[in-house]
Each structure stands twice: as structure tokens, then as C-alpha cells.
Ligand SMILES: Nc1ncnc2c1ncn2[C@@H]1O[C@H](COP(=O)(O)OP(=O)(O)O)[C@@H](O)[C@H]1O
């Protein structure tokens with residue numbers, strides 16, 4: 001092992017065997033020998049951070065093996081998982097390993113685009129199609145021609161757009177808004193959702209025929225709390241990356257800090273862990289990564305689950321009411337899903353609670369603990385993502 005990897009070794013030793021022997025797992029190289037880890041690491045250092053998938057848990061490994069199976073096909077993939085579990089990362093990995101890799105990967109967040117604009121965004125419009133359509137504009141499907149379109153938060157699409165999308169999936173053609181000529185595209189579709197689409201179908205909010213078209217090859221990403229063995233590796237990976245950006249050397253972490261990270265339930269999953277590590281790196285003034293317990297906004301330990309007073313649990317019958325939901329959000333510090341989330345407290349599915357929150361116009365961010373905005377002025381723009 002050469003000197004270049006000295007830091008990493010110290011990091012590993014400091015956490016006394018909690019890092020598995022094969023410290024980096026990359027699906028492209030999983031058949032290679034363990035003693036080639038160093039080479040892998042060097043490759044990791046050279047590639048884009050967005051396309052790296054770190055972890056050793058068996059659940060992540062099986063996701064990655066599914067990814068390598070489905071990538072070279074043209075099949076539609078539906079990725080499900082809580083926010084921050086790496087759905088977009090996986091979608092990019094599928095594209096990267098497909099025959100389409102040299103063509104565009106176009107990502108569309110269906111929840112971020114106002115419903116009135118989404119049709120034009122996806123399918124484009126002709127000049128004069130609507131007020132303000134001063135020029136012809138290509139939609140994202142056209143831009144993705146030959147490549148992959150990633151439709152994130154697919155569960156948020158309105159019924160009208162669901163029909164349009166169904167037609168594209170069935171016939172591979174569509175019209176621009178205000179246009180009459182059908183446009184044919186060759187686009188692979190990868191969709192993602194953090195919602196329970198089955199519940200949305202039952203409630204009549206999502207078309208079952210569209211669901212079957214999308215769900216050709218399902219990939220389910222497990223929440224981070226169900227793969228705690230990935231945490232040491234992810235911490236090391238994010239620490240190295242961010243310390244390098246910040247011009248610091250951080251090569252160790254206390255065992256206690258690590259077990260703190262492994263006893264938290266990570267409602268924001270890997271994205272939240274990444275943000276916590278970023279903070280820790282910014283704060284750190286020694287070569288050891290310090291974690292402040294208060295950065296973990298949820299309960300300190302899963303062992304407190306059973307001890308929780310059943311105050312809000314009795315409110316189940318009143319879940320229709322805004323004040324009951326707000327009380328539960330207050331208790332859960334603004335979190336909806338997860339074992340300590342408001343949905344669990346109220347005894348209803350998180351997808352149901354999410355839609356009630358929307359319906360009742362409740363701003364769940366109000367209930368989040370105040371945190372300093374670390375990203376302001378920070379150079380790690382990729383870590384700026386909001387957990388909400
Ligand atoms: N296994 C992983 N290894 C490395 N980084 C990860 C992993 N999973 C997620 N991330 C990072 O966490 C963040 C959130 O991932 P993302 O794919 O945007 O999640 P989602 O789309 O499910 O909300 C991104 O910065 C991503 O690079």
C-alpha cells in the first residue's frame with residue numbers, strides 16, 4: 001500500500017474493524033479481487049462524484065446487481081425509495097451502463113414544475129400554443145432523444161399528464177402543445193417515486209395502466225437505517241471528499257461518534273448523512289471528525305422507541321383534523337415518514353399523511369428544528385440539497 005492511501009488506513013484503524021475488508025464496493029468491479037481495492041479507489045477519485053455508489057450492505061449489493069442486469073436493456077425502470085436514498089444516483093448509473101451512455105440523460109423533477117407548465121416542459125410547444133409561447137420550444141422528451149429521460153417524483157403527475165405519458169410509453173410518439181404533427185422519439189424511461197404508488201392507485205390518484213407500463217423492472221432502494229453497515233464507508237467517503245475540498249486532513253473518527261451515527265434513524269437518508277458530514281468537516285479543527293449530537297434532529301437512539309409516551313398515538317381518530325396533524329408534526333420535528341415520523345405517530349400511511357398535508361396546506365418546514373444554513377457560501381454545491 002503506498003503512501004497516498006495512508007490517510008484512509010488510519011481512518012479504518014480508528015474505527016476498529018467496523019469497515020468491512022473490501023472497503024469500496026462498485027458494481028462495475030465487484031468481480032475483481034479484494035487486493036485491487038487500491039486501484040478501485042484511484043478510479044473513484046478520478047470519476048464524477050455523482051456517479052459513485054458507495055456501500056457494502058447486501059441490500060445495496062442486490063440493487064446494484066439488478067442495475068447491471070437491467071442497464072444494457074432498453075426496459076423502463078421504476079425506482080422506489082425514501083428521499084435521499086440515491087434514486088437519481090441509480091438512474092444515472094443505469095444510463096451510464098447502457099448503450100445510450102453517450103446520449104443525453106435528461107432529468108425532470110415532476111414535483112418541482114407547476115402542473116400548468118409540465119406538459120410544455122415534457123413535450124414542448126409550437127409558437128403561439130398559449131399566451132407567452134413566443135417561440136417554438138422542444139420538450140424534454142425531444143431533448144432526450146437517443147438517451148434516457150429520468151422522471152423523478154412521478155407520483156405527483158396530474159391525471160391529464162398521466163394520460164399523455166401513457167401514450168408516449170405505448171406509442172413512442174407525442175405532439176408538441178399546439179402542434180398537429182406527431183413526433184417520434186427513441187427514449188428510455190426511468191421513473192422514480194418516494195411515494196407508495198399502490199396507495200395512490202387505490203385512492204384514484206394514479207392510473208394503474210400507467211403504473212404497469214412504468215413498473216416493468218422495479219428497483220427498490222432500502223432506507224439508510226436498514227443498512228447501517230454502509231454508514232462507516234459513506235462517512236469515510238464523504239469525509240475524504242469534503243476534506244479535500246476544504247483543504248483539510250481528517251483521518252480518524254471516534255468510535256462513539258460513529259456509533260452515534262449508526263443509532264440515528266436518518267429520515268433524510270444518505271443525503272442527510274452527507275450534510276451532517278459536511279458540517280462536521282467544516283467544524284473540525286483536528287484530524288478527527290467530530291459529530292455534534294444536536295445535528296441529528298431526530299431521536300438519539302432507536303432504543304427509546306418503546307419508551308415514547310403514547311400521547312399522540314391516541315389521536316388516530318382525529319387524523320382528519322389539521323391540529324392533530326400539526327401536533328404530530330411538532331412532535332416528530334416535521335418528519336412525516338419513518339419510525340419517528342408523524343405518520344407513525346398518527347397510525348396512518350405516510351403517503352396518506354403527505355396528501356392530507358398538501359390538502360390542508362400545512363407547511364411542514366415550520367416544524368423542523370432551526371439549523372444554520374451551512375451551504376451558504378460553501379463550495380460544495382452538490383450538498384446544498386434541501387432535505388424536505
Ligand atoms: N450509495 C451512495 N453512495 C454515495 N453517495 C450516495 C449514495 N446514495 C446517495 N448518495 C448521495 O446522496 C445524495 C442523495 O441522492 P439522490 O440520488 O439525489 O437521492 P434521491 O433521488 O433518492 O432523493 C446525492 O448527493 C447522492 O450522490
Ligand SMILES: [Mg+2]
Nearest residue numbers: 084087088152
Ligand atoms: Mg431525487
